[in-house]
Amino acid sequence: MFDHCLYFNLNKTTRLVNKIWDEAFAVASLSPAHGYLLLAVGKSEEAPSTQALRDVLQLDLSTVSRFVDALEKKMLIKRQASIEDKRIKLIVLTHQGQMKFDELVKVADGLFNNIREVLEPDDVEQMVGACSAMSANLLSVKQA
Numbered sequence: 001m002f003d004h005c006l007y008f009n010l011n012k013t014t015r016l017v018n019k020i021w022d023e024a025f026a027v028a029s030l031s032p033a034h035g036y037l038l039l040a041v042g043k044s045e046e047a048p049s050t051q052a053l054r055d056v057l058q059l060d061l062s063t064v065s066r067f068v069d070a071l072e073k074k075m076l077i078k079r080q081a082s083i084e085d086k087r088i089k090l091i092v093l094t095h096q097g098q099m100k101f102d103e104l105v106k107v108a109d110g111l112f113n114n115i116r117e118v119l120e121p122d123d124v125e126q127m128v129g130a131c132s133a134m135s136a137n138l139l140s141v142k143q144a
Helices: 006-026 032-043 050-057 061-073 095-118 121-143
Strands: 077-081 089-093
Touching: 006 032, 006 095, 032 050, 032 061, 032 089, 032 095, 050 061, 050 089, 061 077, 089 095, 095 121
Parallel strands: none
Antiparallel strands: 077 089
């Protein structure tokens, strides 16, 4: 009935992807959202600020702050003042956070390998590219 409906098909796919990612990240006792924030911190060359994480994760600053608060309570990350500007707080991994980061890298690698067994790599790449382009285009329409 809704085979050609963008809304329906994106939401159906999103629900399936969320279920798979939720199950995979549950092994590390984190939600995918918290896990990706931790991965973003761990993969950054320099300690990122919450504003930098907002840009990388494409989330509202208040959402990033809530995620940082939650991961800080779990003692996986900590805030520290920037050397250049004490008003800016940088997000760094704790020792526990580094261990969790290492675990998440393995989880993410396993997840992507499992996905590649079911889906053709070219299809995944095309889908990700199409979604990125659509998001950018829809953002420009929203802002107009």
